[in-house]
Amino acid sequence: MPNGWFRRRKQPDRAASARAQDVPEGLWQPCTRCRELLFTPELERNLKVCSRCGYHFPLSARQRVSLLLDPDSFVETDTDLETLDPLHFPRYLERLAHYREVTGLKDAALCGEGTVEGIPVTLAVTDAGFLMGSMNTVVGEQITRTVERATDRGWATILVSGSGGGARMQEGLLSLMQMPKTSAALARHHAARRLAIVILTDPSMGGVQASWGSLGDVILAEPGARVAFAGPRVAQQAGVQKPPPDYQTAEFCFRHGQLDRVCPRRELRDTVARLLRFAAVPVRSAHRGHPVLAR
Amino acid sequence: MPNGWFRRRKQPDRAASARAQDVPEGLWQPCTRCRELLFTPELERNLKVCSRCGYHFPLSARQRVSLLLDPDSFVETDTDLETLDPLHFPRYLERLAHYREVTGLKDAALCGEGTVEGIPVTLAVTDAGFLMGSMNTVVGEQITRTVERATDRGWATILVSGSGGGARMQEGLLSLMQMPKTSAALARHHAARRLAIVILTDPSMGGVQASWGSLGDVILAEPGARVAFAGPRVAQQAGVQKPPPDYQTAEFCFRHGQLDRVCPRRELRDTVARLLRFAAVPVRSAHRGHPVLAR
Amino acid sequence: MPENILEFEQPIAQLEAQIAEIKRLTAVEGVDRGEEIALLEAQVEQLRLKILGDLTAWDHTQIARHPKRPYALDFIRLMCDDFLELHGDRLAGDDGAMVGGIARIGEQQLVVTGQQKGRDIHERQRRNFGSARPEGYRKALRLMRLAEKFGRPVVCLVDTPAADCSVAAEEHGICEAIAHNMRDMFLLTVPIIVAVIGEGGSGGAIGIGVGDRILMLEHAIYSIIPPEGCAAILWKDPKRGPEAADQLRLTAQHALAFGVVDEIVPEPLGGAHRDVDATARALKDAVCRHLDELSAIPVEQLLRQRYERFRRLGPVLDPRAAGQAACDGRVDGDGAEPAR
């Protein structure tokens, strides 16, 4: 089932193509962590996980969708949203243009709907390749619509973070406000007794992690993913000393009770399906309609 | 207002009389902590707090009632409950007889109703002078009835722990079951949106602290009171090493977020009154009737 | 002689060893000693019935703590399909002494949680010998809320000597965690079945011990204090645990007589470790039967009954309501009759 998942895509993946150019020979590439030379087709069959050290290579948002959803089930929504650049931030539009070119995305998120083992879900993914996957007004709007659509239809929603950039500085306070905005959508989803699954990939930090990245009924993370509130620079400025060796990784968060599972990429899809089945059948009517479902 | 509170009592306090016999001369007694010789009438005017070091002398259950309730407002309830000694525990009935004689109580708790600055409450107090204030079937039943009565009438309830003995070993599993039983009553009280104030006095430990002793909307404790899960003996057996100097005191619990306030005896009554006023006026109807009010 | 043989089991084990030796010799020497074997086997069967059918409270305690006794994860794996363990209290930690997750029994999705002891020394340390920390109780409650959100029942498997009482446990509010769990379990709008599968150790047990049905394995114990601790307090002599065990009325049959548990789930002769599969089947059957009953009850009624179930525990003599309590035949643990 996971084999050949790259081939399922119908549209060409511009992100993957763009990145492929960075690889010297194309057929072989070194593992980022252990430097082992890996045969690219083999690496892709292995879902871009190093067969030697288990390093999880980054995936583009489109690759994430292919990994998680049933083949050909994905329907993209809210594709063309664009920021209004509310702060007229210096050189911001240039940078956006660059990343649009590199990733083939309009902004840092891809969202839509599809099925997992036949169960319908809405899904949004932030792409670390686009300005560190940071959350601006567009990403916030997409996450919010993704959650709202699931709530309205009584579906589960899956939110995948590849957001190392947190809330995006260049849109200032309006980026910050995407934290409560997305949390509001998840509050409604929660009160409507619908499932939200959060998947944290490398990296997941800052304002994203302090909002929807922490609001799944179940939170999964890929091994080794950096998951934290403060980036290393901020932490350093704040005088953080002698952190544990695995500080700010998924494993650290897991040890401290913040994650349900550290889940190897190969197991993600089955785990998600298992959770969807747990939550899929409508709850019996007597248990519905909590005004407040706290913690 | 707090002055002369001993004189408010109408019935003679047998506990106090019994204890007074232990004091050599009657008019002067040494402070338990700092050894200062204290003039007894002065000490009583000072609510049995050492004027030198602030040590809070133990109070009997009846003294607690006098301290907290409006003069002459207390009506005792459930006075004559007695244990059925379900385990036929060796020498248990003898010990009960002894403590009945010493304290003038049938068992370790005193309960009833009264007013605080005119606001009606139900109230239960465990007396550390009766088998360490431990909770058996009688105490559990009294606490439960006290809470239920408050829920039924829409009143607040005040529970004062002087329970160093936790759940009483001599009634075995049935003592243990007073933990869920009293917690059940407090669950209903909570769901009915009624106030529960818990006051922890020295000592408050074990099964009491792990049930109703921790279930106040607001939890107050007297300075220096021992408050903990495991008694020092159990902790020692479990190999607890190098505890902090104030381990298992009210101050330690406060530092670790378990208490709302460490409240000197002189301030208890005003603090309770303040809390009652906060919760006293009926909530507006739109906000009522949560099926679940969690945390 | 094999390890992990309890003292009272030794006569049986000796006979069993004798039979095994004869059988081995039979195979080696080729002599037919079938008659002798049959005789011995009849003897051992009688001995089993005699010894194991008349266990003391201390014997039960030993079986409940048997190092080969199935633990929570064993039962979960044998009773449930599709178990997915979920971790963490979302506050401060993930407690190895408390496990939990989503699972399925037949078509029924549910949440299962319980204290977990360890088999070897490393796992035992990691599991804190089954003594759950505040983080464990809070994880369990978090998972119960997940069940509630999706209308799934909860199964709690109790097996703990006691809750953790380390400095760290006090720092993170072990009292608060246990009390809070009890309170909120009375408000949980889905059915809860509790099964005491090994040691029901006081506050540590009751912290996940509130439910609509409380089941107890035949040789499990449920006690306010470990017998050794009770002996230490009563007689300053922890070695008098056997006497204390008897005095504490900590067996399943006493718990049933007190009304603390609703049903005793039978174990194979000699204890669950003698046939883990059969024990898990028996527990699964009981759980399914009660789940079926409970799922038919409207939620308001369910919560009312849960309240009443615990409300009546610990009757007292109330002269102003004379006769009421004394009439309750379940008061006296000494009058306990075996449930089967």
Add this chain to the structure above:
Amino acid sequence: MPENILEFEQPIAQLEAQIAEIKRLTAVEGVDRGEEIALLEAQVEQLRLKILGDLTAWDHTQIARHPKRPYALDFIRLMCDDFLELHGDRLAGDDGAMVGGIARIGEQQLVVTGQQKGRDIHERQRRNFGSARPEGYRKALRLMRLAEKFGRPVVCLVDTPAADCSVAAEEHGICEAIAHNMRDMFLLTVPIIVAVIGEGGSGGAIGIGVGDRILMLEHAIYSIIPPEGCAAILWKDPKRGPEAADQLRLTAQHALAFGVVDEIVPEPLGGAHRDVDATARALKDAVCRHLDELSAIPVEQLLRQRYERFRRLGPVLDPRAAGQAACDGRVDGDGAEPAR
């Protein structure tokens, strides 16, 4: 020259010192220099209006961080009666950087909570410089639930450079704490009024920043990142904070233009520290006015409006719903007009 004078305030302070000196001399020498004083006072008044009426974003930042600025507990004491501070998250700690309790304004019982900075170095350390820890956010939420239980409104006073990002904060889930607070504040069934009284520092602020009305003191700031941090990232030069402050649109007037806040509460000329009582009175008046409005709204509508209030923040260009977003006049922070 008195301490704690901001750079842009210095011309004013110099004149004020001059006047004070003349007055002193007048008293000593007995010479009438009333005319000179009157002239200088007119000058200083003009200077005040000129300088303080046309502050840069960086000036606002300096005022918002002024060491004499009133902090949360100052406002609470000045605005409320019968304040009773309550402590602890009932989980692991009591965070000095977050204070809260029950209070009364007139006849209205309420819960008030907020970040608290410290005056002297000891209090600053104890208060972690106003950077709340997970324990602080959880305490605040616990107190909000207390308010909800008794149908009392909540007032949150925001004043933090940022949430704590120490190892301990990560260990106890600072992300979870902030996110959880935001989510549950959208479900809280009582009115919530948020007032940004000093620094609205990013996630640290929004962790208690969800409400039905968001007020902001005139010289408070609200920013996704401290200007120095922004400058460090943009230009590798934290000293270019003033430029970054301008770029970040972090003033109350920008926040109002963005729709992030609903009302700017005026401060005395030069900042709240110039007249703490007057500032507290102004804030109290605004809070009371909004509480009155909110208390008339049925709870379902209250929650819907709270949702919609935040839902519309951050309009985007959506070609498939053309014109919609671009029509919203509040989009552009540069077009901001002063509110008063």
